[in-house]
Amino acid sequence: MLDKFNDNFKEVRTIGVLTSGGDAPGMNAAIRAVVRTAIARGMEVRGIRRGYHGLLQEDIIELGSKDVSDIIQHGGTVLMTARCKTMMTAEGQQKAAAICKKYGIDALVVIGGDGSFAGALQLSKLGIKVICIPGTIDLDIGCTDYTIGFDTAVNTAMEAIDKIRDTSTSHERVSVIEVMGRSAGHIALWSGIANGAETILLPEDGKEVDIDDLVDQIYHTRKRSKKRNFIIVVAEGVGNSAELAAKIEELTGIESRATILGHMQRGGSPTATDRVHASAMGYYAIELLEQGTFNRVIAFKDGNYVDYDIEEALAMTKTIDPFKVKVAKTVSKK
């Protein structure tokens, strides 16, 4: 165990923490854990508001233990967040590194998705020590089996889809429900299984929606299985869900409605899973810094918290879980 008087400890006296990109439920739990663990290890903490955008604006505040009281249960991020195009430029990156140095920030903890990690990588090349924590509802970070916010988002989608099924059944409609995920289908696959969706459409299928096949499935369910509803969960990366619903109605004569769940999936009180993983990852980030390990992405892999070199982590890709795809396809058949 490292102690207060060795060189590594002295290397990181002050840390900065920011959240970047789309917010995700559980980010507050991660901020809280970073702040409290750092303070427990004798470090000072600066909160950077509004992600890299705020860093470039020098929107930097001191954070103490009490500042992160009563936040673990709240969605969103108390540090606020932003998407920052300037951080994609060499000029922006150099300015951000210079600001970290100006404020005596020895190391920066970045909570966000892979776009945020790409910014962190550039900062690391400019001499800023960084640790990245995966925070995105999309679960689309290659190196990790878990990202902060995914569990809450799936549960939020699941509850919403249960409600839509009620009204869909009363009206004997087809419901096309679009969930978030950018170009990944993880939220769609999980909520589709959890809701017993008749069909799940994923961008990973890599082909146009087979409308004839879909119409066959709807007829089959209606006539042979006597089912009064038909739920189609569509990942946003698949295409226009309103157009799909209109096409289904035109071809089948069955009333069809599209619902885009949208940003409700990004809000709400985080689940216990998100709170616990986010707390563990925040703690782990400071452990790494204390041990003199920098420029890493924290991951949850095969049941353990681990860390990867940022470049290595960014090069990893994630495919949709083929086993769960088989589960979904099999158990939705009537």
Ligand code: F6P
């Ligand atoms: O990355 C999280 C996410 O919610 C995606 O699922 C979605 O495509 C995107 O962000 C929406 O971004 P914005 O809130 O900027 O519209």
